[in-house]
Amino acid sequence: MSQYHPVRFVDVRLEGEFWKERLDTVLARTIPSQHKKLTEYGYLNSLKLPNPPPPLRFPRHANGFTVQVFWDSDIGKWIEAAAYALSHKRDADIEAKIEAIVDDFEKAQAPDGYLNCWYLGREPEKRWSNMRDNHELYNAGHMLEGAIAYYETTGRRRWLEVMERYVEHIRQNFGTAPGQKRGYCGHQEIELALIKLYHLTKEKKHLELAAYFINERGNPNPHYFDVEREEREKKGWEWQRYVQGTYEYSQSHKPVREQDKVVGHAVRAMYMYTAMADLAVELNDAGLKAACETLWKDVMETKMYVTAGLGPSAHNEGFTFDFDLPNQTAYAETCASVALIFWAQRMLHLDLDGKYADVLETALFNGALSGLSRDGEHYFYMNPLESNGTPTRWDWHTCPCCTMNVSRLVASVGGYFVSTAPDGIAFHLYGGISSKLDVGGTEVAVREVSNYPWSGDIAIEIDPAVEKAFEVKLRIPGWCKGATAKVNGEAVRLTPVNGYASISRSWKRGDKISLELPMPVERVYANPHVVMDVGRVALTRGPLVYCLEEADNPGGTVQRFKLPRQSEIAVKQSNLFDGIIQLTAGGQAVDEAEFKPLYRNAPPREAPATLTALPYYLWANRGQGSMVVWIPEA
Amino acid sequence: MSQYHPVRFVDVRLEGEFWKERLDTVLARTIPSQHKKLTEYGYLNSLKLPNPPPPLRFPRHANGFTVQVFWDSDIGKWIEAAAYALSHKRDADIEAKIEAIVDDFEKAQAPDGYLNCWYLGREPEKRWSNMRDNHELYNAGHMLEGAIAYYETTGRRRWLEVMERYVEHIRQNFGTAPGQKRGYCGHQEIELALIKLYHLTKEKKHLELAAYFINERGNPNPHYFDVEREEREKKGWEWQRYVQGTYEYSQSHKPVREQDKVVGHAVRAMYMYTAMADLAVELNDAGLKAACETLWKDVMETKMYVTAGLGPSAHNEGFTFDFDLPNQTAYAETCASVALIFWAQRMLHLDLDGKYADVLETALFNGALSGLSRDGEHYFYMNPLESNGTPTRWDWHTCPCCTMNVSRLVASVGGYFVSTAPDGIAFHLYGGISSKLDVGGTEVAVREVSNYPWSGDIAIEIDPAVEKAFEVKLRIPGWCKGATAKVNGEAVRLTPVNGYASISRSWKRGDKISLELPMPVERVYANPHVVMDVGRVALTRGPLVYCLEEADNPGGTVQRFKLPRQSEIAVKQSNLFDGIIQLTAGGQAVDEAEFKPLYRNAPPREAPATLTALPYYLWANRGQGSMVVWIPEA
Incomplete structure (x- = not known):
């Protein structure tokens, strides 16, 4: 097993343009707008127990299930995302909003620690009766992740303590001892949350409970899902169909x-x-x-x-x-x-x-x-x-799990950049961060400066509090050939092992590494067993997958294009989205207008055309239009 | 409007190899095996009223619906298929089976004429309460088509009369008069059946009822579907969800x-x-x-x-x-x-x-x-x-509508070959038929002899009872270029208008037309808006669309092939399936085995390969395997 451990997200400062823009957007727009949606759609109101719960916002599916059973998880996940955001910039308004939610959860919590607002509000007698479908432990997991993140950012323990009581209740109810349910959740999540709680508290019992759920x-x-179904049937409870075979x-x-x-x-x-x-x-x-x-x-x-x-x-x-x-x-x-x-x-x-x-x-x-x-x-x-152009981005979803998953990811992305071991630092991602790390007891300030992912030119400063020998491991991405590096201006020989090049030396304040990751455009081909992609090519540059979008290629659907194998692909600095790299290439375009019938014997007419590609993650930000990642090769 | 009317299926004898094989198979295998399935799966038992109905064979879907509501239709359609089959060869056993079903339907029919075994057996009070979902008139339509076909073949009126009573009941219950339901069926079918009944009986009221359903x-x-839903709700009847938006x-x-x-x-x-x-x-x-x-x-x-x-x-x-x-x-x-x-x-x-x-x-x-x-x-x-090779043909289906639809089609295919007008005969299809036609009061025996669809060489004999002037219209298929014809060995000039070439002359016994429809292999291209088919080609010959199937192209999925645009496509007489035409061409095949990862930068290796194509309708008769109609062009 590796000696490396991730650095906590709160200890990493995002400074590069790419992630600062995403982070600023999440802070300024995403987190507040998500709270607004949680309010508008009745999520936050659903916590106000013991008021009689309002009518279902989303009627039960024909199988008896309603997405409202996992509303607690969405709220938990929003707190988690907001807490990560607060680590970058404290915000009294957001904190007040979180505290108000914690008030409600605290009031709702049953004396025995149980805390699921769906069941407490609507069918308290049925708690823990349908682990297969009803997401109780899944909800608990997301609430717990939210509580941990909020504590890590703010030091406030109240929400964490509410959740620790709930975890204690869960521990008492699930396990292999007599009288306990030998159950686990239909939707995994509690397991990883319990391990986070173990990391925070160092209490083994949380690790053991996670291991129980995984082992069982x-x-x-x-x-177990058959056992509980039979118990439900014995009680004559409303039938809930299992939608999966x-x-x-x-x-x-x-x-x-x-x-x-x-x-x-x-x-x-x-x-x-x-x-x-x-x-x-x-x-x-x-x-x-x-x-x-x-x-x-x-x-x-x-x-x-x-x-x-x-x-x-x-x-x-x-x-x-x-x-x-x-x-x-x-x-x-x-x-x-x-x-x-x-x-x-x-x-x-x-x-x-x-x-x-x-x-x-x-x-x-x-x-x-x-x-x-x-x-x-x-x-x-x-x-x-x-895409044929019909999908559009939504401002909310019946099941908004993804909305808070992406906001919590962006707000905590700093946690993925760097790891430490007793004798080293490993850089996994690049894009502009700074952090104060602990390397075997010595504080080492690091700063990584780059315009990644647009450029592979990376400057890293290593500033140990005192001169110290350790290794700096630099990830050489799998897509990169011919990476070179210098330390304090002198070339060092990179011999990557398992994707990491090590530089072992005695580091002192002011040491600088410059790393160059050549980032040419690459063609990617899929295994021919992926029959959908036979005869097609995808374009990548660095970590980014590109696509053709109609907004850059007006005049018809982008499926009209072919890209000859021998076409040169040019890298083009674009002003779009505050400056991105686009790709252009000469190719062919089928003439869509000239082909009138649905089928005919003459092939479609083709004409030379310029193809312009955009990073995939940016598609569908300029209205509706067609998009394609896998481009037919001429 | 055209002066041409179709010739009844009972008046056309199928003599060509292609259709005789299909017809013999349907007579000997399909019709009897379908009866067996209707028995095994409980369909025929469901007619035995007023016995308490057995438990549902197919439980209600989560939306409240069960496919068993349209079992009557499947039985009706089987009778129709069987009746068409009897027109080719009487069969005492099949007729006894039909009579036994008619016995059951006759006994089940309510005194007021109503005849739906689902409702009569299970929930008689709910008849005509859910036109949206429950297929009552759809069932009636298929039962009626079956009754008409059975009468046309055998002259037996009993089943037809049962259905005429039912139609009378329907007429009384549906319409715009006070007290009538202004409804129509969620699944159209009764309309075309009523028009068939009109054609048989010449009673205008059947046409009018069909027109009512269409106009309403x-x-x-x-x-109306909202009206009846509200009525169901008022009665507190079991909720049935409308599955469609x-x-x-x-x-x-x-x-x-x-x-x-x-x-x-x-x-x-x-x-x-x-x-x-x-x-x-x-x-x-x-x-x-x-x-x-x-x-x-x-x-x-x-x-x-x-x-x-x-x-x-x-x-x-x-x-x-x-x-x-x-x-x-x-x-x-x-x-x-x-x-x-x-x-x-x-x-x-x-x-x-x-x-x-x-x-x-x-x-x-x-x-x-x-x-x-x-x-x-x-x-x-x-x-x-x-296909990636996973689909297989089924020997029955939860909803076996298609099984009897294809058998009734094959058993009645003769009805699509030829039409008559007061002054002419039109040949629409070729493949070997004979019939005695009425052209303006004169009996004209016709025989069309060909090995169609494998060959476009067609010989037609026109034998009027007395010499008579009329036109013979020969369909020149849209796929055919350069059709030529002779009458009694002498070339005639064909000038097709709207796809039909007319030969007007005074016809006498022994007149012979020979028609040659050149049938080269054609490449077909889809409109580029069909983005799935861009860069792909389909192969056709005559009316047949071809496909690549793994059985003819072993060694991997057929998606590995590319067909260069300039490749010659050869026509190959094959012994498969008692003799068919296959197509072969030189092309490329991607090497599936050599490409190990899911993605890589080097394109897949390709090698020359021979592609063998088979008519699409014959695929999946030799075990499981991949198949593709639209072949990538190299």
Whole structure:
């Protein structure tokens, strides 16, 4: 296992242009507008117990389920996002809003610690009776993550203590002892939250409870979801149909250590793997580590979009079969890419291997970031890789999980840049940060300055409080060939091992590293088993996947273009969105106007054309229009 | 309006190899096996009233609906198919089976004529209370079509009389008079059946009832489906959720004459347009004719697969937006292509224009015929244009509408070949038929001999009882260039007008026409707005669309192939399936085995390869494997 540990998000300052813009937008626009939506849509009102709850805002689905059962989680996640934001800039108004929510939760909490406003308000007798569908522990997990983040930012303990009481209640009710329920949640999340609580408090019992939920999951004979269903039936309670054919949906079809294929609901899967990797680190559990590695290999080799989007199918919000990666109908939920970042980060701290950081970075700059609009108030739940122009970003969603997932990601992105070990510092991401790190007891101020991801020219300052020997590990991204570096102006030989180049020396104040990551445009081809992409090419530059969008290529749908294999692709500094890099290339365009019938024997006429590409994460910020990532090669 | 009228299926004898094989299979295998399935799955037992009905075989969907409400229709449609089959070869066993069903229906019929075994058996008080969802008139329509076919074949009136009593009951209950329900069926079908009854009986009242249903449909203020829903609510009856967002699903979003876009459930749409075209003919209704023409144009220019499959989406079993024709996820229900044949035939008799016959023929040989396996006992409900190899043909279906739709089509296909006018005969299809026709009071025996669709060499004998002047119209298919003909060995000049070449002369016994329809392989390209097919080509020969299937192209998925635009395509006589024409061409194949990661910068390796194509309708008769209609062009 790796000796490296992540640096807390509160200890990293974002200074680079790219992330400062996103962060400022999230602070100024996203967090406040999300609070407004939570108010407008009745979420915050749903906490005001014991008032009789208002009528359902979202009627029960035909299967008996309503999305309102997980409203607590959205509120918890908003607090988490807002708390991360506060770490960058305190804001009395936001803090007052969080405190008001905590007031409500505190008042709502039952004397025994139970705290789920759906059940407390509507059907208190039914608590813990439908773990399969009703998300109680999922809600608890997000509330707990919110409480931890709020405490870490502000030092305020009240919300954390409410949640610690709730966790205690959960601990008493779930487990293998007589009288306890041997259950676990249909939607994983509590597990990773409990591990965060363990990291904060160092109390082993939280780690053990997380391990219980992971170890119990999927045990057959009997399956817990069958046990509780039978109990519901005995009580004559309202029937709630299980919408999924199998327990693969919730990765509870078999014990987690036996799972070797990535299946089911993508977000559930990623949250679970995150907790499994966490536990593998904390418990030094080789079996869990091996399972994680097998599952990682499966998803990487057969199931991930080039944008690091996950889950092709809307049907189960998740995985189907190997190499099934349709572009226009890709589900690729924003939450799934965010959760992949969590998992990749955990894997990276199991083994400091750049392959994990590469995926983390791809998901961050593409599949996850695409979920948030430039204006910070519109979202994608689904992130298709091709569009006929009909999808638009939403300002809210029936199930707004993605909205707060992307805001909490951006507001905490600093936490993914750098890790420390007793004898070293590892830089995973670049883009302008500063931090004061602890390296084996010595404070080391670091500053990384760059215009990443637009440029691969990176300057790093290493300022230890006292001169000290340690290694600085620089991630050399998988997409990068020919990286070079200098220390204090003198070239050093880079010999990356597992994606990281080490510079070991005695560091003293004022030491400077300059790192150059050449960032040419690359063509990417998909495995031919991805039949949707045969004969097609995607363009990347650095960590960014590019797409053709109609806004840059007016005159018809962008599906009209072909890009010959031999075309030169030019890099173009653009003024769009405060300055980005676009790509242009000569290609062919089919003449859409001239082709009148639906079918004919003469091929479409083609004419030379210039193709202009834009980073994928920025699409759908200039009105509706078609978009394509995988461009046919002429 | 055209002077041409179709010749009844009972009056046309199928003699050509192609259709005789299909017909023999349907007679020997399909019809008996379908009866067996209707027995096994409890359909026939559901007619045995007033016994208490057995438990639901298919539980209610979460929305309250069960497919068992339309079991009567499946039985009616089986009788129709069986009756068509009997017209080719009487069969005492099949007739006894039909009589036994008629016994049950006759016993089940209520004293007032009502006859729906779902309602009579389970919830008699609720009849006619949910026209939106529960298919009562749809069932009646299929039962009526079955009764008419059975009478036409056998002359037996009992089943027809049962149905005439039921129609009388329907007439009394529906209409604009006080006390009548101003309703119509959520699933169109009764309309076209009533017009058939009118054709049989010449009783205007049946035509008028059909016209009432068509004219009433979609009238707002109030919408009938809202009226009846409110009535159900007043009675406190079990809630049944409407699964569709809008009434476009059932083409009742506005009055039919105002409809100008093809929307909603594809089969409902096609059945409705069929009835609209029928009524336009019978009532000389220019408004209905214009609406039909507008809708025809819409579907032909923006919504039809090259196989004449209709309806891309499983969500509504129907239409989405213009040019949305995904290949792998195509729904393209067999029933929809069968129903398109009905509509095309009606349009053809509104205006004798080959464009309608072209579509009729494409649907027949491709989108419809693909629904029935070579062995006659397996089916496709969905007819995708690309497959990764997972779909398989089913031996039955939860909703077996397609199974009997394709059997009744094959058993009655003779009815589509030829039409007569007071002064002429029009040949629409070729493939070997004989018939005795009435041309202005003169009996004219005709025989058309060919190996169509494999060959375009067609010999036609015209034998009038007495020498007589009339025109023979020969359809020159839209795909055919350079057709030539001789009469009694002497070349005649063909000048096709609207797809038909006329030969007007005085015909006498022994006159022979020979028609040559050159049938080269053609490349077909889709309109570039069909973004799924940009850069792809389909192959056709005559009326047949071809596909690449893995069985002929082993070694990987057929999506690995590219077909250069300049490749010669060879026609190859094959022994498969008792002799068919396959196509072969030189192309490239991507090396699937060599490409290991999911993505990489180097393009896949390609090697020269031979592509072998098979008629689309024959795919999936040799086990599972991938298939593709639209082949990437190199």
